[in-house]
Amino acid sequence: MSAHSRIPFVCGNWKLHHGREATGAQVRELVAGLPALRDRARIAVAPVVTCLAVAVEAAAGKLPIAAQNVHFAEKGAFTGEWSVGHLKELGVSYVIVGHSERRALFADNDETVAKKVRAVLDGGLLPIACIGETESQRENGKTKHVVTEEIEAILAAVRPDEADRLTLAYEPVWAIGTGKNASAQQAQEVHALIRSLLKKHFGTKAEVVCIQYGGSVKPDNVAILMAEPDVDGALVGGASLEAKSLLAIAQNAIR
Numbered sequence: 001m002s003a004h005s006r007i008p009f010v011c012g013n014w015k016l017h018h019g020r021e022a023t024g025a026q027v028r029e030l031v032a033g034l035p036a037l038r039d040r041a042r043i044a045v046a047p048v049v050t051c052l053a054v055a056v057e058a059a060a061g062k063l064p065i066a067a068q069n070v071h072f073a074e075k076g077a078f079t080g081e082w083s084v085g086h087l088k089e090l091g092v093s094y095v096i097v098g099h100s101e102r103r104a105l106f107a108d109n110d111e112t113v114a115k116k117v118r119a120v121l122d123g124g125l126l127p128i129a130c131i132g133e134t135e136s137q138r139e140n141g142k143t144k145h146v147v148t149e150e151i152e153a154i155l156a157a158v159r160p161d162e163a164d165r166l167t168l169a170y171e172p173v174w175a176i177g178t179g180k181n182a183s184a185q186q187a188q189e190v191h192a193l194i195r196s197l198l199k200k201h202f203g204t205k206a207e208v209v210c211i212q213y214g215g216s217v218k219p220d221n222v223a224i225l226m227a228e229p230d231v232d233g234a235l236v237g238g239a240s241l242e243a244k245s246l247l248a249i250a251q252n253a254i255r
C-alpha cells in the first residue's frame, strides 16, 4: 500500500466550542457536503461530549462522530468521567486520545493514553491517538526522542492485527492554535519516523495506519502537507468550526 492508496482522513476537533444547536447545524452541513468528496476523503468530527447525541442524530449514519476523550475504566468511582461503553451506546465511532491539551492540562500521560487506546479498541471503537513535542523540546533537539517514547507507549497497547483500526495524529504543540503550522518537510520528517516505528511493531501492516498531522491546518495549507508520502490526513481545531472550512480542507486533502 502506498501513501496515495490511504484515503485522506480529516477530523475536526471542536474542543470547547459549539452547543447543541450549532453542533446539529454544522453536522448537517457537513453531511450535505459529503457527496462532493466522492469518497476520496473521509471526515469525522468531535463535538463537546454533551453534544455527542445531537451530532450522532444529525449525522444520520453518514458521518462518523468522535469523542474528544474517554476514561479507560468501564465503570467505578470516577466522578465526571465517561467510559467507552457510554460512548458506544451514543453511537460514537472514534475517540481522540491523549490530545496535548489533555496531556498538559488534565494529567494524561503515556501510561493513561495507552490504557485509553486499549479500552477504546476493546470496546470496538476507533482511537485517534495524539503525540507531539513542545516548542522547547524541539528547540533542544528532543523531538525524535519525545515522539518515539510517546509512540512506543501507544503501540505497546495495540496488536498488529489491530493496525487498521488505529489512527495517529502528530501534533507539534507549538503549532496548535498558533497559526504557525509545521512546514511540510518538518511534518514529513516526524511522520517518516512514526512510520518506521510502526514498521517495527506491525511489519507490513504499518502501511495501513493513517497518520494525521495537526496544528494550524487550514484550507490553504493542507494540500502541501498532504503531498508528503506519510501525511495521510489532518486533525483540525480552529479551522474545523465552520463546516464549509472543514469541507474545503477535506477537498484540498484529496491527492
Ligand code: PGA
Binding pocket: 013, 171, 175, 176, 177, 178, 179, 214, 215, 216, 217, 235, 236, 237, 238, 239
Ligand atoms: P488547531 O488545533 O487546528 O486550532 O491548531 C489542532 C488540534 O488541537 O487538534
